[in-house]
Every structure is written in C-alpha cells, then in structure tokens.
C-alpha cells in the first residue's frame with residue numbers, strides 16, 4: 377500500500393512511526409510532504425522515507441493520502457490536491473471539518489474523517505472514525521490498518537459521534553493531565569515530597585485504569601470496593617461531591633462538544 381502524508385508534524389510522525397513499526401507499509405511506500413525543511417530532513421533521516429515540499433506531487437500514485445496539517449492550513453492544501461483519482465482514499469485527521477465540507481473542498485467522494493488523540497504519539501491512542509458512503513470495503517480496511525497502528529480505533533456509521541469523540545478522547549488527555557497535576561499538588565499540600573507524590577499518583581492512575589480493564593467491572597463498583605464505611609475515602613469523596621466534581625466534568629465535556637461542532 378502506498379501512503380502519502382500531507383504534513384509531517386507531531387501526529388503525522390506518530391502515524392508514520394506506527395505504520396512502519398507495525399509493518400503496515402515499508403519505508404519505500406511512504407512519502408511525506410511538508411513545508412518545513414527541518415521536518416522533512418528529520419523524517420527522511422529517522423525513518424528512511426521520501427520527503428517532498430510538493431503536496432500534489434506527494435499524492436501521485438498513492439492508495440491513501442493522510443491529511444495531517446493544522447485545520448487552518450486545509451484550504452490551500454485542499455486546493456493543491458483537489459480532484460484526486462477516484463480510487464484514492466483521503467483520510468483527514470484534522471480536528472473539526474465535516475465529511476461533506478472535506479468532500480466539497482477536495483472535490484472527491486472517497487473520504488475518511490478520523491478523530492485520533494494525543495497518546496497516539498506513543499501508540500496508545502484512541503481514534504473514532506467514519507467514512508463516506510462511497511468508500512469501498514477495501515478502502516475502509518486500509519483506513520483501519522493505518523489508524524490501528526497508533527492505538528485502538530472505533531468505526532462509527534454516524535458522523536455526529538466524531539465531535540463527541542473529540543470532546544471526550546481528543547481533548548480528554550488535557551483533562552487527565554490537569555487532574556494528575558492537581559492530584560500531585562494535593563499530595564504536596566499535605567506534606568509528601570513532590571517526586572514521591574508524582575510516583576504515587578501516576579501509579580495509582582495506571583493501576584486504577586488497568587483494574588477497570590482486567591476486572592471488567594463498572595468503575596462505580598470498584599469505587600465502592602475502595603470506600604469503607606466511615607473511612608478516609610468517603611471523607612474525600614464527600615468533598616469532591618460537594619465541589620460538584622461530576623457536574624463540572626459534564627459541563628466541561630459538553631462545552632468541548634459544542635466548540636467541536638462549531639469548528
């Protein structure tokens with residue numbers, strides 16, 4: 377499979393690393409076009425792939441073209457690669473931008489819209505994706521193979537779930553990082569050395585998420601297992617409920633969803 381990347385920044389590189397690492401394609405089958413000479417040199421040196429400063433040229437002969445530029449760079453890029461051959465699949469990982477807008481900008485019908493997230497950079501991402509009705513089963517399998525190279529993927533038939541996935545998984549790492557930061561500060565506040573607080577917090581989060589996966593139980597059931605009557609945990613949970621922890625999170629995700637819909 378021949379794959380062209382338009383944009384070889386953080387996410388483009390993550391996908392290239394994943395695709396090569398998982399053997400989805402060989403270096404000779406990948407090409408990246410990027411305006412940045414620094415990025416081109418880095419990518420060709422690091423991965424032994426062809427790099428160009430010519431977006432249209434990069435797409436020639438590709439089975440699949442990944443759009444990995446920032447959303448504000450889409451209009452000129454779409455203009456350059458407009459009217460691709462009908463059999464070429466275009467996969468956009470841009471935040472926002474509906475399938476119909478992408479199809480219109482590219483004058484093309486075989487388009488996949490994917491919402492990956494930042495942990496894709498270490499192969500631990502979650503990507504929710506959808507495709508136009510015109511994409512073939514083979515093209516969807518190609519899309520699946522590159523998206524699963526950077527973590528888990530979920531195909532959805534209804535595009536409305538993409539903005540929801542962006543609010544949850546796309547922006548989600550920032551919520552988790554903020555939570556972790558505050559959790560560490562809370563440990564420091566009660567007197568733990570900062571490095572110890574960080575180690576305790578990170579392992580607590582890793583251990584808790586692994587427990588959910590391994591035990592296959594609902595988080596509320598596991599929370600009850602940690603909450604002894606009259607104990608320390610219930611004291612802390614009472615404060616979190618008093619501060620409207622859940623409804624704050626609910627409102628935060630709803631705000632991100634609303635913004636994603638407006639992009």
Ligand SMILES: NC(=O)c1ccc[n+]([C@@H]2O[C@H](COP(=O)([O-])OP(=O)(O)OC[C@H]3O[C@@H](n4cnc5c(N)ncnc54)[C@H](OP(=O)(O)O)[C@@H]3O)[C@@H](O)[C@H]2O)c1
Nearest residue numbers: 383385386387410411412444445446447449470471492494
């Ligand atoms: N990073 C994430 O965690 C993440 C998660 C989900 C989705 N995404 C989406 O993935 C896309 C890429 O994000 P990113 O973080 O990889 O961005 P990035 O690091 O800025 O990479 C974009 C690359 O495209 C280059 N570029 C700009 N204009 C171009 C043009 N006209 N033709 C070719 N290349 C061009 C940029 O060069 P310059 O830097 O010189 O402009 C840069 O090297 C975004 O649309 C974003 O919404 C990212």
